[in-house]
Amino acid sequence: MKPNKKGPVTTVNVYCQQCKTQLFRYRKGGKGALVKCFKERISENFTLEPCVCPTCQMTFAREALIRGTPAYKLIGGKVFVR
Ligand SMILES: [Zn+2]
Numbered sequence: 001m002k003p004n005k006k007g008p009v010t011t012v013n014v015y016c017q018q019c020k021t022q023l024f025r026y027r028k029g030g031k032g033a034l035v036k037c038f039k040e041r042i043s044e045n046f047t048l049e050p051c052v053c054p055t056c057q058m059t060f061a062r063e064a065l066i067r068g069t070p071a072y073k074l075i076g077g078k079v080f081v082r
Pocket of ligand 1: 016017019020021053054057058
């Protein structure tokens with residue numbers, strides 16, 4: 001059997017909870033809720049300013065370094081994924 005070290009990767013769409021604008025297309029690894037987005041895994045970015053919804057100007061995330069990798073930490077309840 002061939003080992004699969006990377007695990008399954010699903011592309012998900014991340015939307016603003018308030019106005020339903022799409023913010024990212026993101027290549028998510030593993031299971032569970034999306035709580036952070038590594039910048040290198042964002043396949044399309046629809047925001048104009050980092051962490052701010054381009055339509056309603058709500059801040060939906062904070063920039064962070066996770067084990068040295070630039071990422072956005074999503075603020076709970078500000079986005080939804082599908
Ligand atoms: Zn919005």
